[in-house]
Amino acid sequence: MPVRVGILGATGAVGQRFIQLLDDHPTFELAAVTASESSAGKTYRDAAKWRVNTPIPDDVASMTVVETDPSSIPDDVDLLFSSLPSGVAAEVEPAFLEAGYVVSSNSSNDRMADDVPLTIPEINPGHLDLIEVQRDARGWDGALVKNPNCSTITMVPTLAALDQFGLESVRVSTLQAVSGAGYSGVTSMEIIDNAIPHIGGEEAKMETESRKLLGTFDGTEVDLHGMEVAASCNRIPTLDGHLENVFAETAADVSPEEAAAAMREYPGVDLPSSPDQLIHVFEAFGRPQPRMDRGRGDGMQISAGGLQATDAGLKYNCLAHNTIRGAAGASLLNGELLVEEGWV
Ligand SMILES: NC(=O)C1=CN([C@@H]2O[C@H](COP(=O)(O)OP(=O)(O)OC[C@H]3O[C@@H](n4cnc5c(N)ncnc54)[C@H](OP(=O)(O)O)[C@@H]3O)[C@@H](O)[C@H]2O)C=CC1
Numbered sequence: 001m002p003v004r005v006g007i008l009g010a011t012g013a014v015g016q017r018f019i020q021l022l023d024d025h026p027t028f029e030l031a032a033v034t035a036s037e038s039s040a041g042k043t044y045r046d047a048a049k050w051r052v053n054t055p056i057p058d059d060v061a062s063m064t065v066v067e068t069d070p071s072s073i074p075d076d077v078d079l080l081f082s083s084l085p086s087g088v089a090a091e092v093e094p095a096f097l098e099a100g101y102v103v104s105s106n107s108s109n110d111r112m113a114d115d116v117p118l119t120i121p122e123i124n125p126g127h128l129d130l131i132e133v134q135r136d137a138r139g140w141d142g143a144l145v146k147n148p149n150c151s152t153i154t155m156v157p158t159l160a161a162l163d164q165f166g167l168e169s170v171r172v173s174t175l176q177a178v179s180g181a182g183y184s185g186v187t188s189m190e191i192i193d194n195a196i197p198h199i200g201g202e203e204a205k206m207e208t209e210s211r212k213l214l215g216t217f218d219g220t221e222v223d224l225h226g227m228e229v230a231a232s233c234n235r236i237p238t239l240d241g242h243l244e245n246v247f248a249e250t251a252a253d254v255s256p257e258e259a260a261a262a263m264r265e266y267p268g269v270d271l272p273s274s275p276d277q278l279i280h281v282f283e284a285f286g287r288p289q290p291r292m293d294r295g296r297g298d299g300m301q302i303s304a305g306g307l308q309a310t311d312a313g314l315k316y317n318c319l320a321h322n323t324i325r326g327a328a329g330a331s332l333l334n335g336e337l338l339v340e341e342g343w344v
C-alpha cells in the first residue's frame with residue numbers, strides 16, 4: 001500500500017522540488033497540495049509559477065490547491081512535507097501535529113528545540129527517538145521532524161566522516177546559490193556581476209545545527225558536539241549548488257589521504273532516495289564545481305575535493321545541491337526513514 005502524503009507550501013521553490021522528487025516515487029503517493037489563501041481553490045497549474053526543469057506531472061497539474069489547514073487535508077493522508085516560510089510554519093505546524101500528522105519539515109523554526117529531531121538519515125537516524133520525548137512534552141499524537149539548513153547539510157556529512165579523528169574546530173566559508181533565497185529572495189540587479197557577503201541568520205544556523213546533528217543522544221536529550229564552529233556565508237550568482245571551503249582541526253593527526261578515505265567510506269543508507277555513495281571525493285584539484293557536480297546522485301550526493309594539510313589541520317571543499325539534498329530531498333529522505341522506522 002502506498003503511503004499518502006501532502007505538501008504544505010507546495011507552490012514555492014522547495015514545494016516544486018518536492019513535486020518533482022515525488023513523481024513516480026516507489027512508496028509515496030501525493031494526495032494534497034497546500035499554499036496560501038491566494039492560491040487555494042486554483043488548480044496547481046494555475047497557482048504555481050513552475051520553474052523546475054521538468055514538466056509539472058499531469059496528475060499534479062490538475063489537483064486543486066487547498067488552504068494550509070488540517071481540515072483541508074484528506075483523512076487518509078499519513079505524512080506531510082512542509083516547505084512553508086519559517087514564520088508561517090511556526091504558526092501552523094502545531095495545528096497539524098495536534099491533529100495527529102507526522103510532519104517532515106524543511107522550515108527553520110524549531111530546528112534547535114530540545115525535543116525536535118534534527119535529522120540526516122545517514123548521520124544521526126537514532127535522534128528520531130526524540131519523537132517520544134516530544135510527544136510527552138507537547139501532548140500531541142503527531143510528530144515533528146526537521147532537516148537542517150542547506151549549507152549545514154552540505155558540510156556535516158564530511159565532518160561526520162572526520163569525527164573519528166576527534167573534531168575540535170571547524171571554520172567554513174560558503175559560496176551559496178541564489179535559489180537558497182527563494183524565487184524573490186535576491187533580485188537580478190543585486191546579484192549579477194556581484195557577490196553578497198552576508199546571508200541573514202545563516203552563519204548562526206551552521207554554527208549550531210552542525211553541533212546538534214553530530215551530538216550524542218542519550219534517549220532523553222541531545223548533548224551538542226563539543227567542536228567549535230565558525231561560519232562566513234556568501235551569496236554568489238550560481239543558480240543551484242552551495243560550494244563551501246572548510247578548515248578542520250582534529251585531535252589526532254590525519255593526512256589528506258586518510259581524510260579522503262574516511263569520506264569515501266562513510267556509510268550510506270538503503271532508502272529509496274539515498275545515493276549509492278554518500279560522499280564522492282575528487283582527487284583532481286578544481287572540483288567539485290556547482291554546475292558540474294550538483295546533479296551527482298540525482299542531487300542527493302555530497303561532493304568533496306581539494307583535500308590538503310595546513311599548519312593547523314585540514315582544508316577542503318564540499319558541495320551539495322541546495323534545493324534537493326539541502327531542502328526537499330532532505331525532507332523526503334527523512335520521510336522515508338520515518339516510514340522505515342515505523343513512525344508512519
Ligand atoms: N533546508 C534548507 O536549507 C532550505 C530551506 N528552505 C526553506 O523552505 C521554506 C520554503 O522556501 P521557498 O520554497 O524558497 O519559499 P517560497 O516563497 O518559494 O514558497 C513558500 C510557499 O509557502 C506558501 N505560503 C506562503 N505564505 C503562506 C501562508 N501565510 N499560509 C500558507 N501558505 C503560505 C506559498 O504559497 P503561495 O504560492 O500561495 O504564496 C508557497 O507555497 C522556507 O522556510 C525556506 O527557508 C529553502 C531552501 C533551502
Ligand SMILES: N[C@@H](CC(=O)OP(=O)(O)O)C(=O)O
Binds near residue numbers: 106202205322
Ligand atoms: N538560507 C539558505 C536557504 C534557507 O532557506 O535556509 P533555511 O532553511 O535555514 O531557512 C540560503 O540562503 O541558501
